[in-house]
Amino acid sequence: MTNLTIVANIYAKSDKIDLVRAELEKLIPITRAEEGCLQYDLHQDNDNPAHFMFFESWGNRELWQTHMSAPHLAAYLAATDGAVENFTLHEMSQIGK
Template sequence: MSKLTVVANIHAKPDQIELVKAELLKLVPITRAEKGCINYDLHQDNEDPAHFTFYENWESREIWQEHMNAPHLAAYLAATEGAIDRFTLAEMTPIG
């Protein structure tokens, strides 16, 4: 099993920042308690409050995929439908 780092960038629509932030914050304690989650850290850009970043480390890609299919992720997607301007995700492997 190879450790997986995930960097997810979420850009809320300007009028939906507080909704998106509240929904993202709900994910933190639930996800941190998941099997195989090493860290799950949420950040908000100091210059652009609509930009949020998750920096995550997982024991394996398979475990992360289980997380992506979890009910709390589905609830987040439903709650923020139409509130996200753009979303990017990078799966990365530590090399140093």
């Protein structure tokens, strides 16, 4: 079974940075307690405060998929509707361990 790495980039609209950050921070303790979550770290770009990045590690893709359909993620999407300029997500596998 291979762990899954997720890199998610979230770009808030310039007037919604504080809102997006607050909503992203709410996800951290809930997600870290989920089955299969090995790492869930939020970062903010030092030069562009509108850019947030989650670096995640999951036991497998199925466990991550369960996370993606969790109620707290739906609540985040509702709370930030119209506040996010751009969002990209990359499913990755670690190499060169």
